Amino acid sequence: MTGSLVCVGTGITLGAHISPIATSHIEQADIVFSLMANGFAQKWLEEMNADVRTLQGFYQAGKNRNITYNEMVETILTQVREGKKVVAAFYGHPGVFACVSHRAINKAKTEDLAASMEPGISAEDCLYADLGIDPGKTGCSHYETSQFMFYKRNIDTSAHLILWQVVLAGDKSLAKFSTGSAYREVLIDLLLEHYPSDHQVILYQAKGIAIDSMRAEYISLTELIDAELFMHTTLVIPPCTKMQPNAKVLARLAEIDKQEKRANNVPVLSLVL
């Protein structure tokens, strides 16, 4: 028997966001590995398949998460190699800010094992709906917060800037579940190079279950230092400047428009028989 792996997303809100194909994969799997964001969702999943195994046990405070993720991947793939029909169910979207599914699928493919991904409704999707942000309006950049801090970025203050996992801001150890105000101060100072200190930012949390409330807390940038942050808190920084026209590109496009107009003005010759 040939094993297979399907990574599925269960969405953010229990029961509201899962797709029919993800549900079907979960129900038909030999084994379902899971990483859910709350106990209710884990219990819900456990009732969809008789063999649901949580990957929670791999997380430990003080343990490098890179090791944790590799252990999760190996655990999943061991069952695929044994010929099982395996589903790895992740909250939200299995491929958005989620390295376990990408690593597992990539590794499975290098071993000629069948592996695929089914999307789910992500926290990003919920964010656009809940906060009324259209990423197409002024543009939108997304970064994992620590990555944003560790690497030089061209910050576009005329677009939305969205920082994920802000609770872990500046954690180089990869072994913490939260960092303190000293780390956040570094993030704030970095942002203050581009945004005014009184710029209103949003702490966002999607709702995990029907009775949860969505969090959209507006604070000034400097208030971030004392803000209550959780693993699922996202920092949304709206634009503070207007988009600046790119005169050089616009001039080139105007020239093309002119040429096209000239070409279109040529009388159309038709063949009369």
Add this chain to the structure above:
Amino acid sequence: MSKVIQVLETMASNASLVSEEDINTFLTTAEINTEQQQAITAKNVEQLAETIADLPKIIAHIQVLPAEDDEPIEDDQENDQENDNSASSKLLASSF
């Protein structure tokens, strides 16, 4: 399926359960205990969690790293250019 989980699933997926009145009517017919009904009405997640004895514990759910491997990030200014060049290979590939 656990009745209370079934209730949460229905509340999240049934468009007719929007108003407080409709939700209250639904809860009176749901086979959950009074404590659970009260917690749901009060939208008190912690209180509801306490009513489920075998509710699984969640330690973490983070699944992303700032860099793809666990190599330390270079602090040396002299290595900035080198870092800039190698950064793209270290970044976590996340799809949207």
